[in-house]
Amino acid sequence: MCNACKGNYYITTPIYYPSSNLHIGHAYCTVATDTMARYKRLQGYNVKFLTGTDEHGQKIEEKAKEAGVTPQQFVDNIVLGEKGVLDLWKLMNISYDRFIRTTDDYHVAAIQKIFKKMYDNGDIYKGSYKGKYCTPCESFWTESQLVDGKCPDCGREVHDAEEEAYFFRLSKYADRIQDLLENTDFLEPRSRVNEMVNNFIKPGLADLCVSRTSFTWGVPVDFDPGHVVYVWIDALFNYMTALGFENDKYDDLNDFWPADVHFVGKEIVRFHSIIWPAMLMSLDLPLPKKVYGHGWLNFNGEKMSKSRGNVVDPYVLSERFGVDALRFFLLRTFPFGSDGNFTNEMLISTINTDLANTLGNLVSRTVAMNQKYFGGQLGQGGAAAPLDEELKALAADVCAKYEQQMDKFQFSVALNEVFRLLDRANKYIDETTPWILAKTEENKPRLLTVMKNLCECIRLSAILITPMMPETARKIFDMLNVPAAARTWDAKCYCADENAVWNTVTGAVLFPRIDMEKELAALEELSKASKKPAIEIEPYAEENVDFDTFCKSDFRAVKVKACQNVKKSNKLLQFTLDDGTGTDRQILSGIAMYYKPEDLVGKTLVAITNLPPRKMMGRESCGMLLSAVHTVNGEEKLNLIMIDDAIPAGAKLC
Numbered sequence: 241m242c243n244a245c246k247g248n249y250y251i252t253t254p255i256y257y258p259s260s261n262l263h264i265g266h267a268y269c270t271v272a273t274d275t276m277a278r279y280k281r282l283q284g285y286n287v288k289f290l291t292g293t294d295e296h297g298q299k300i301e302e303k304a305k306e307a308g309v310t311p312q313q314f315v316d317n318i319v320l321g322e323k324g325v326l327d328l329w330k331l332m333n334i335s336y337d338r339f340i341r342t343t344d345d346y347h348v349a350a351i352q353k354i355f356k357k358m359y360d361n362g363d364i365y366k367g368s369y370k371g372k373y374c375t376p377c378e379s380f381w382t383e384s385q386l387v388d389g390k391c392p393d394c395g396r397e398v399h400d401a402e403e404e405a406y407f408f409r410l411s412k413y414a415d416r417i418q419d420l421l422e423n424t425d426f427l428e429p430r431s432r433v434n435e436m437v438n439n440f441i442k443p444g445l446a447d448l449c450v451s452r453t454s455f456t457w458g459v460p461v462d463f464d465p466g467h468v469v470y471v472w473i474d475a476l477f478n479y480m481t482a483l484g485f486e487n488d489k490y491d492d493l494n495d496f497w498p499a500d501v502h503f504v505g506k507e508i509v510r511f512h513s514i515i516w517p518a519m520l521m522s523l524d525l526p527l528p529k530k531v532y533g534h535g536w537l538n539f540n541g542e543k544m545s546k547s548r549g550n551v552v553d554p555y556v557l558s559e560r561f562g563v564d565a566l567r568f569f570l571l572r573t574f575p576f577g578s579d580g581n582f583t584n585e586m587l588i589s590t591i592n593t594d595l596a597n598t599l600g601n602l603v604s605r606t607v608a609m610n611q612k613y614f615g616g617q618l619g620q621g622g623a624a625a626p627l628d629e630e631l632k633a634l635a636a637d638v639c640a641k642y643e644q645q646m647d648k649f650q651f652s653v654a655l656n657e658v659f660r661l662l663d664r665a666n667k668y669i670d671e672t673t674p675w676i677l678a679k680t681e682e683n684k685p686r687l688l689t690v691m692k693n694l695c696e697c698i699r700l701s702a703i704l705i706t707p708m709m710p711e712t713a714r715k716i717f718d719m720l721n722v723p724a725a726a727r728t729w730d731a732k733c734y735c736a737d738e739n740a741v742w743n744t745v746t747g748a749v750l751f752p753r754i755d756m757e758k759e760l761a762a763l764e765e766l767s768k769a770s771k772k773p774a775i776e777i778e779p780y781a782e783e784n785v786d787f788d789t790f791c792k793s794d795f796r797a798v799k800v801k802a803c804q805n806v807k808k809s810n811k812l813l814q815f816t817l818d819d820g821t822g823t824d825r826q827i828l829s830g831i832a833m834y835y836k837p838e839d840l841v842g843k844t845l846v847a848i849t850n851l852p853p854r855k856m857m858g859r860e861s862c863g864m865l866l867s868a869v870h871t872v873n874g875e876e877k878l879n880l881i882m883i884d885d886a887i888p889a890g891a892k893l894c
């Protein structure tokens with residue numbers, strides 16, 4: 241720990257699964273963690289901010305297989321590749337101090353040692369995992385996960401099976417964990433404690449299966465080949481291996497463990513508040529001081545996912561609105577412990593209201609008036625008035641309340657405080673009417689003080705928004721020519737007296753107003769363009785046909801001479817076809833919901849012609865027209881196979 245600093249502070253984000261690129265919901269937690277890390281640094285703490293990627297597990301192994309690459313190549317691409325995780329954190333100004341990848345050698349070796357230690361102390365034991373097994377999917381399911389008694393993934397039969405596996409004695413720690421949750425501030429917000437205790441601990445904590453043999457992409461259990469360590473054990477210990485636990489790569493454990501806080505999304509609170517402390521207890525290690533479970537962001541009321549396209553892509557959003565505006569929106573709008581609904585309308589209106597109108601206008605009006613009335617130079621002197629005292633008192637109150645809220649991770653409430661000051665400063669302009677004061681020479685001293693008060697309010701606000709919008713704060717400080725020492729946390733004392741001097745310069749507009757309608761339309765277009773349809777295809781036939789049988793099928797090019805709906809049928813179309821024989825061929829086809837008959841006249845189609853004739857709605861059908869059937873975004877589609885019109889009627893297709 242350095243002498244001048246207030247102490248060490250260790251904060252972490254969950255490490256991300258690089259199974260696909262991240263969306264704005266993923267970025268939420270990292271932006272919040274970055275804000276907290278910057279706040280603590282601003283206050284003078286020696287901060288260690290850890291983030292990283294959680295790269296093992298069956299899902300990654302499967303995705304890599306689908307992509308035709310090795311799992312390592314697959315994760316390398318998502319983590320290190322263009323617009324990958326590292327690029328994103330750079331773009332979003334994430335000031336992490338350390339980045340861990342669970343495939344890093346030092347981490348893998350440490351996990352093997354940790355697993356062995358728990359095995360040696362008796363908390364990990366070998367047992368057997370019983371469940372319903374789906375052979376094609378190589379997956380175990382519990383009774384309650386089955387759908388109609390079948391595999392929830394592929395719908396096929398499952399059977400009782402048993403597999404050798406290692407278990408962690410989680411049950412042994414149930415009482416201690418319950419005590420930790422109920423009687424300390426270990427887990428926040430408080431509502432999450434009730435969830436954990438009532439849903440998981442009270443019904444009884446079963447021992448946890450901590451090894452797998454059905455796939456290989458994981459940390460191998462070195463004393464029992466064939467087993468890999470359960471991905472959550474591998475992942476949770478990242479918080480300590482990244483400081484040097486059980487490895488020589490780092491040496492920060494004494495300074496930074498136990499962590500001050502782990503920020504995690506609500507769905508992984510269970511792992512962090514039950515399994516994680518139990519494993520630490522097993523190894524007799526200090527527990528982290530706090531786990532904070534934040535809420536989830538939905539998009540337009542639905543679960544956020546990459547398949548929603550560009551509109552949730554942090555790259556696209558940052559490019560269109562700016563990184564600081566995006567960071568600000570996430571923190572200002574959604575109370576950190578609760579769920580929130582992200583909409584583009586809200587994003588744009590928050591930027592317009594808070595950033596363009598309130599903050600941006602205050603800065604640009606103040607700087608412009610300084611320029612106009614004083615050539616940007618506010619020298620010594622001035623004339624105070626009682627109103628100034630009110631502003632000063634409010635500023636002090638805002639700073640104090642901001643700090644209280646930041647210390648509780650209530651970023652949105654802390655920002656409300658900053659906006660209380662900004663709103664008050666804007667009102668102060670209307671009350672003091674600088675443009676009227678500027679008209680008479682005798683009011684110049686009063687005008688000078690008014691402008692100094694405004695600059696001071698802006699300077700203080702810029703200090704307070706530094707953790708959320710570091711670039712914007714810097715731009716504001718630069719426009720006001722604030723010296724480095726006056727940009728710090730300790731420089732929050734309000735000073736607009738006769739001795740204060742300012743030298744301000746006009747700069748670019750901080751947040752241009754966005755035309756809501758135009759922007760929403762542009763985003764809609766982008767979203768449409770980026771959405772890939774989810775195509776489902778029929779399963780392939782399991783049985784082969786022999787070649788001779790196939791060759792017996794007589795496929796021919798046919799031209800549509802006439803086509804009409806069949807009376808009383810909303811499915812059937814009746815085709816009159818030229819099949820090259822000189823005699824018309826009639827085929828009935830159940831495709832009326834996909835085509836208008838008149839649109840098909842003149843088209844060249846493919847018919848199988850040697851099927852026995854069939855009667856449909858009293859009419860004879862001699863053959864079948866070929867079409868493609870598939871499902872797009874859940875909707876069944878059909879396309880007739882249309883071939884080149886240059887192919888003559890009757891041509892044999894083979």
Ligand code: MSP
Pocket residue numbers: 253254255256257258264265266268269294475476478504505506507508535536537538544
């Ligand atoms: N790899 C685990 C974490 C291991 S930590 C030892 C994991 N990874 S994840 O990539 O699936 O999720 C990372 C974080 O993103 C989680 O905290 C999760 O809650 C968060 N979010 C994912 N989608 C989110 C939203 N739509 N909204 C807010 N947070 C979301 O879990």
